[in-house]
Amino acid sequence: MSIVVENVNCSRKGRSILHNVSLQVLAGEVMGLLGPNGAGKTTLIRLLSGLARPDKGQITIQGEDAAARSVAFRRLLGLVPQENNFESELTIEQSMLCYARLYGLPEPAGQVKAICERFRIGEWRQKKPDKLSGGMKRRAMIARAMLPDPQVLLLDEPSVGLDPDMRQEIWQLLKGLQAEGKTILLTTHYMEEAEALCSRIAFLRGGQLLYTGTCADMRHWLSPQKAISLEDAFVELSHGQLAQEVG
Amino acid sequence: MLRGFSAVFYREMQMLISRIGGLGYLFSGLLFPMIYLLAFGWGLGDRVAVAGGYFAYLAKGMLAITVMMNGFQQTALSVSAARFYYRNFSTLRLSPISDSALVFGIALAGTVRALAAAAVIFLTARLFFGLEILSLPGLGGLVLTAFAFAAFGVAVGLSIKGQEQFSIIINFFITPMTFFCGSFFPVANLPEAVRQVVQFLPLSLTNQLLRADSFGESSLWEAGLLLAITLCTYAYGVYRVHGYREF
Numbered sequence: 001m002s003i004v005v006e007n008v009n010c011s012r013k014g015r016s017i018l019h020n021v022s023l024q025v026l027a028g029e030v031m032g033l034l035g036p037n038g039a040g041k042t043t044l045i046r047l048l049s050g051l052a053r054p055d056k057g058q059i060t061i062q063g064e065d066a067a068a069r070s071v072a073f074r075r076l077l078g079l080v081p082q083e084n085n086f087e088s089e090l091t092i093e094q095s096m097l098c099y100a101r102l103y104g105l106p107e108p109a110g111q112v113k114a115i116c117e118r119f120r121i122g123e124w125r126q127k128k129p130d131k132l133s134g135g136m137k138r139r140a141m142i143a144r145a146m147l148p149d150p151q152v153l154l155l156d157e158p159s160v161g162l163d164p165d166m167r168q169e170i171w172q173l174l175k176g177l178q179a180e181g182k183t184i185l186l187t188t189h190y191m192e193e194a195e196a197l198c199s200r201i202a203f204l205r206g207g208q209l210l211y212t213g214t215c216a217d218m219r220h221w222l223s224p225q226k227a228i229s230l231e232d233a234f235v236e237l238s239h240g241q242l243a244q245e246v247g
Numbered sequence: 248m249l250r251g252f253s254a255v256f257y258r259e260m261q262m263l264i265s266r267i268g269g270l271g272y273l274f275s276g277l278l279f280p281m282i283y284l285l286a287f288g289w290g291l292g293d294r295v296a297v298a299g300g301y302f303a304y305l306a307k308g309m310l311a312i313t314v315m316m317n318g319f320q321q322t323a324l325s326v327s328a329a330r331f332y333y334r335n336f337s338t339l340r341l342s343p344i345s346d347s348a349l350v351f352g353i354a355l356a357g358t359v360r361a362l363a364a365a366a367v368i369f370l371t372a373r374l375f376f377g378l379e380i381l382s383l384p385g386l387g388g389l390v391l392t393a394f395a396f397a398a399f400g401v402a403v404g405l406s407i408k409g410q411e412q413f414s415i416i417i418n419f420f421i422t423p424m425t426f427f428c429g430s431f432f433p434v435a436n437l438p439e440a441v442r443q444v445v446q447f448l449p450l451s452l453t454n455q456l457l458r459a460d461s462f463g464e465s466s467l468w469e470a471g472l473l474l475a476i477t478l479c480t481y482a483y484g485v486y487r488v489h490g491y492r493e494f
Binding site: 043046049051071074077083086087088089090094098099103104 | 255261262266338339340345492
């Protein structure tokens with residue numbers, strides 16, 4: 001098991017954000033975290049990365065406690081946050097060199113060059129982030145996260161705001177990483193993204209985990225009699241009667 | 248314990264070098280000390296009786312203020328902007344660098360920044376007013392002060408909940424020290440009760456060290472106290488980084 005979330009509760013200013021969430025992600029699996037806005041997806045990503053701590057429960061990644069934030073834990077993990085957070089003053093290459101040094105990579109310049117070529121951002125690496133398109137920034141952020149070759153990659157809405165072409169490119173990148181055996185957990189609002197990439201999905205609503213399983217099983221669970229789309233299933237689980245019953 | 252601080256220092260210096268091209272950035276930290284130096288020097292120069300002349304006295308005071316303001320303000324602003332605006336403090340926090348090395352790297356960069364600004368003030372004062380070369384206690388005092396306030400800047404940058412809280416620190420800590428800690432007039436001129444408190448504030452110690460010709464019993468005691476304050480602000484910075492959470 002690569003990621004284990006056990007009975008995690010998290011609140012802020014007296015408001016419960018996550019309630020008794022338990023989840024497991026297998027090594028080499030791509031899992032999608034779905035749910036309406038405010039469901040607690042980003043909070044769960046922050047807890048998984050060790051940037052926030054749960055009030056109760058435990059999160060481990062390959063046996064390393066996220067709350068303890070050991071050096072071994074931090075080396076296991078790559079995080080691609082929702083927003084572009086490159087240093088605005090630096091070029092992509094300079095930012096990546098800083099990142100490589102932070103991770104103590106033996107040959108920062110060579111490794112940065114190699115990852116830029118691998119993720120096809122070589123010709124853009126001398127530019128500052130504000131000169132890049134949204135898609136190029138996302139690609140560069142994934143490349144930066146993969147620079148120290150982490151085993152687990154967390155992505156918070158990796159293709160949000162991208163045009164369909166660029167979204168497909170991001171999917172191809174992620175499929176390539178999955179083929180290398182990386183464990184990937186991503187949040188998304190795009191149902192086609194979940195279906196294209198994720199072997200399993202977890203559905204959060206109001207801080208509670210309502211469903212874990214495959215996309216097909218979720219559709220069948222919600223509508224055993226007739227075939228429905230994942231988007232219909234999402235709406236039903238977010239707002240429908242079943243959501244009230246399960247919730 | 249401090250392993251990896253050079254990577255943090257390298258990142259901070261890369262950003263400093265890219266910012267320094269902006270005239271606003273370069274001069275913002277120098278403007279106030281320069282105005283004080285010229286206004287008070289020309290306005291009061293021949294009316295304030297201090298050993299060695301008022302220009303020399305004031306110029307050393309401006310060095311102390313420059314180091315304090317640049318060390319604290321630029322570091323605190325940089326850290327808080329990385330949290331609230333650029334949202335890239337998390338890249339430091341997620342990297343396998345210890346909290347103590349992280350603070351050391353940022354504070355060291357703040358120290359370099361503050362000393363560079365002080366060097367400009369020193370050269371100006373030497374060129375126009377014939378300021379003498381600084382003594383060893385004076386140099387040591389400037390380095391310790393720069394580091395202490397830069398480390399305090401890290402702690403404040405991580406503590407404030409918004410930029411508006413920053414002005415509270417400036418108004419209640421930095422501004423009173425600017426005017427009462429012996430930069431403009433000797434602390435001995437203050438009422439006895441006030442003097443008893445003010446003489447132990449870090450900027451008073453810096454001013455005392457700047458005016459000492461060599462290490463004697465008094466300056467050793469002042470340097471020791473300033474070192475203790477520096478260690479305390481560093482420890483406070485590490486404490487704030489350790490407790491840092493992102494929501």
